[in-house]
Amino acid sequence: MAKTLKSAAVFLLFFILILLTNYETNNMVVEAALCKKRSATYPWASCVPLVNDNSCETHCKNKEAAVSGFCDTIELRQGFIDITTCYCQFNC
Incomplete structure (x- = not known):
């Protein structure tokens, strides 16, 4: 037992x-x-140099302590509405 x-x-x-x-x-x-x-999204303005001097890459690295940043455009309606957003990539 x-x-x-x-x-x-x-x-x-x-x-x-x-x-x-x-x-x-x-x-x-x-x-x-x-x-x-995981990414933080920021307004499209950081993706347009003429509108904002603080580029997406610079913004992500300096202000968010991210590894990099990139802009991506999503087309909501064919040919009508495009939304460009800055995405910050974080390293874990």
Whole structure:
């Protein structure tokens, strides 16, 4: 009986350890995926040098402590409405 309880306890401990390890690994993978997607968005003005001297790249690096910044344009309606936004990329 004692041997069976000891075996069950060892198995349970081992099982919990596997679950915890798997949870941590999954957490790191999810966190890494979120880090790549995490970006702060800023008004289009930082993407137009004539409107704003503070370019998107400069703004992200200096004011947001980001790794880089890039501008992207999204077309909402074909040929009518374009929204340009500055995205800051953060390194985790």
